Amino acid sequence: MSAITTTAGDSTPAAEPPAATPARRTNWIGVIVGLIVVVALAALTRYLDKNVPAWTADTAFGKIAKSIEYPVYAIAIGLIGNVILSALRVRDLLAPAFRTEFFIKTGLVLLGISVNLSVIWKAAGPAIIQALILITSVFFFAWWLGGKLGLDEKLRALLGTAVSICGVSAAIAAAGAVKARREQLAYAASLVIVFALPSIFLLPWLADLLNLRDVVAGAWIGGNIDTTAAVAAAGAIVGEDALQIATIVKTTQNALIGVVAVALTAYFAFRVAAKPAGATATASTVEGASAAAQASKPGLIELWRRFPKFVLGFVAASAIGTWYATSGWEGASANISTLNNLRTLFLILAFVSIGLEFRVKALRQAGWRPIVVFGAATIANIVLALILASILFRTVTT
């Protein structure tokens, strides 16, 4: 049995605790060269997005090329870059520059300028209801199924949180809360990425097949795909309205990370930790940084610490945009157009980074049961989110 699928009753640490390592210093040459690579691939994405439809206009591929949106080019180019850099054995050296999270968060703050505050106001209620129902249902389904398949409680908590809230960030928060092992966190995070990548293309295709309104499709995508970057990519493929709603729904779910982290901390502190010694796996726990230490103090401070602060930037940008668009200032329309182009650039940088960061190595380390749990929970999430989005967002407009 692998370390990751250790059952609740198995107290044998299958992985040795990692030796204390000195703090790594940032390889600035790698960061700078990596940034140049990301920007160059983003420029190539923009170039192909603008020119491929014209190049193929009179060919059999022309119709398809016209319907391909920029996230598809960006992720494909990122994946190709990933293969090339891995073959050249420089990928890991440049990896510190592949900042998907930073690029997507900056892009989403910039997106706020185009989202009228009234849209956030209209969508917030349904988004909160949808998020609460989805998180609760999908988390407990994954928890229950993981228990049936004999997974360790910490891994069950990580998988449930990752699949029900917002992927890697939620898994990191949960890992700190339940003091999971590094291997478990890496595994849950890898599952998130592996499942998110096909979802970027599958969900917009299904939304089209099901003839969903863009707003409903956006709510479905936002409630479904686990990483914020992948949500933005899928939303952008469907269209601007879907991107806006998907972002609002996703950021609502992101904002609930803190609540879940506090609940998990309390559960593991009072229930799991109260079990006899050896009832839970105790190998190398994720407690290096402040995550685990602070997770043991549930409360308002923990809620604030887990709160995704870029959401504040998104709402502030929306308030500025709502005022600016109606201010009558000379050049307002042109300046907002410039900001929209900037936003697209940051989203492209994020999508290219998704492709560059992608790897399946960790998946081979842990057997089939967590994959079954994550896959089944994902399918349950897709079905439930479709029902909820269709009901809750049927009258919402942008």
Place this chain on the structure above:
Amino acid sequence: MSEPLSPSSPPPVAEDDEESRFAGLEDWIATIVGLALIAIAVAGLIPKGLVP
């Protein structure tokens, strides 16, 4: 299964180095960069056509 994580596997919570400090501040940095870009654009300081 005791194979160590690959360098790019994403458990950034445990590394006390410059990279993880950046990750911890990522939300705030993204917010500041985004709002700063908005302020510069609203002030009309980004020439039209500069951003493709």
